[in-house]
Amino acid sequence: MNKGAAADSWMVGDVTLASRFLLGTAGYPSPQVLADAIAASGAQIVTVGLKRQLAAAGDNSFVEIIRAAMATHGARLLPNTAGCTTAREAVQLAHMARELYDTPWIKLEVVGDEYTLQPDPVELVEAARQLARDGFTVFPYCTDDLVTCKRLLDAGCPLLMPWGAPIGSGQGLVNPFALRLLRERLPDVPLIIDAGIGAPSHAAQAMEMGYDAVLLNSAVSQASDPVRMAGAFRQAIEAGRTAYRAGVMAKQDFAVATTPVTGNPFLIN
Amino acid sequence: MKSFDKSTSAPVEASAKGVTIQLDDQPKHVPAGTTLAELVAALGHAPQAVSTAVNGAFVARTARDRVLAEGDTVLLFQPIVGG
Numbered sequence: 001m002n003k004g005a006a007a008d009s010w011m012v013g014d015v016t017l018a019s020r021f022l023l024g025t026a027g028y029p030s031p032q033v034l035a036d037a038i039a040a041s042g043a044q045i046v047t048v049g050l051k052r053q054l055a056a057a058g059d060n061s062f063v064e065i066i067r068a069a070m071a072t073h074g075a076r077l078l079p080n081t082a083g084c085t086t087a088r089e090a091v092q093l094a095h096m097a098r099e100l101y102d103t104p105w106i107k108l109e110v111v112g113d114e115y116t117l118q119p120d121p122v123e124l125v126e127a128a129r130q131l132a133r134d135g136f137t138v139f140p141y142c143t144d145d146l147v148t149c150k151r152l153l154d155a156g157c158p159l160l161m162p163w164g165a166p167i168g169s170g171q172g173l174v175n176p177f178a179l180r181l182l183r184e185r186l187p188d189v190p191l192i193i194d195a196g197i198g199a200p201s202h203a204a205q206a207m208e209m210g211y212d213a214v215l216l217n218s219a220v221s222q223a224s225d226p227v228r229m230a231g232a233f234r235q236a237i238e239a240g241r242t243a244y245r246a247g248v249m250a251k252q253d254f255a256v257a258t259t260p261v262t263g264n265p266f267l268i269n
Numbered sequence: 270m271k272s273f274d275k276s277t278s279a280p281v282e283a284s285a286k287g288v289t290i291q292l293d294d295q296p297k298h299v300p301a302g303t304t305l306a307e308l309v310a311a312l313g314h315a316p317q318a319v320s321t322a323v324n325g326a327f328v329a330r331t332a333r334d335r336v337l338a339e340g341d342t343v344l345l346f347q348p349i350v351g352g
Contacts, residue, residue: 024352034350049351052293052344053319063348080351088325095327096320096346167352195352217352 024217165196
């Protein structure tokens with residue numbers, strides 16, 4: 001890592017992070033491919049879940065595989081509350097996750113619509129308030145609605161994770177206007193695009209807009225070569241971030257000549 | 270020695286015969302006085318391998334000395350991959 005990259009770290013609470021890539025762990029062809037993808041991604045935050053134990057005996061060996069892959073670059077686990085539809089469910093599951101994974105970080109998901117998996121803003125804010133009060137560092141998966149985002153900050157969330165598009169859809173940033181507005185109105189809040197990313201170009205677009213990080217899963221796990229795709233996203237996120245810092249040129253409505261025309265040695269009639 | 274939590278202890282008649290709980294949506298008969306910790310162990314789980322909830326509320330590992338009562342709904346959660 002060069003000096004510029006090191007200086008471009010960001011923070012979650014008092015934790016300093018160099019990578020701006022958050023990677024999900026679901027849907028990989030094998031545990032080894034998952035481990036290799038984590039390593040290739042350089043991600044320092046890796047999401048995991050909880051499920052109800054239905055079999056007679058448990059097996060959490062995959063967690064050890066993930067932890068080993070993460071250890072190479074100091075990554076942390078971020079458990080989620082996937083599947084919850086009420087604040088109460090989410091709060092209970094978050095407490096279980098904190099105990100099981102030994103972390104106060106929680107990716108808060110409270111879904112309000114089964115078809116789109118769109119977050120329920122009312123339940124989400126209520127759950128965030130309770131969890132922040134209980135000492136959690138809440139990563140809320142939310143929509144790009146500015147007012148809901150403000151309420152989540154008021155509830156004690158240190159950052160926001162608006163969707164780019166519905167989970168797993170791979171559509172990219174379907175509402176760039178709202179996402180730009182969020183960035184503009186909340187300049188000091190860490191903003192992470194979560195969900196809907198399908199291609200590295202989508203991630204680069206988010207980073208060029210000034211988003212602090214990108215969280216994705218399916219775009220890597222469902223690729224023909226997940227490990228290679230993890231590397232592609234890593235490069236795209238770094239490129240987008242570098243472009244943002246370099247200052248992307250303003251769009252123009254008309255052509256602006258690139259080559260100087262004065263002093264042209266040729267006269268063409 | 271088993272100790273009963275007053276708030277969760279089973280009725281006397283149920284205790285004499287054991288109690289029936291709902292474990293992951295299935296009825297399960299356990300000896301009277303069985304604690305949550307004992308149930309977890311009997312199912313073959315190391316204490317730190319699962320998280321537990323009784324009647325929809327999280328029960329911390331340190332509070333699994335709670336005695337299961339007739340009709341309690343017990344859920345166990347384990348790590349899984351996730352996005």
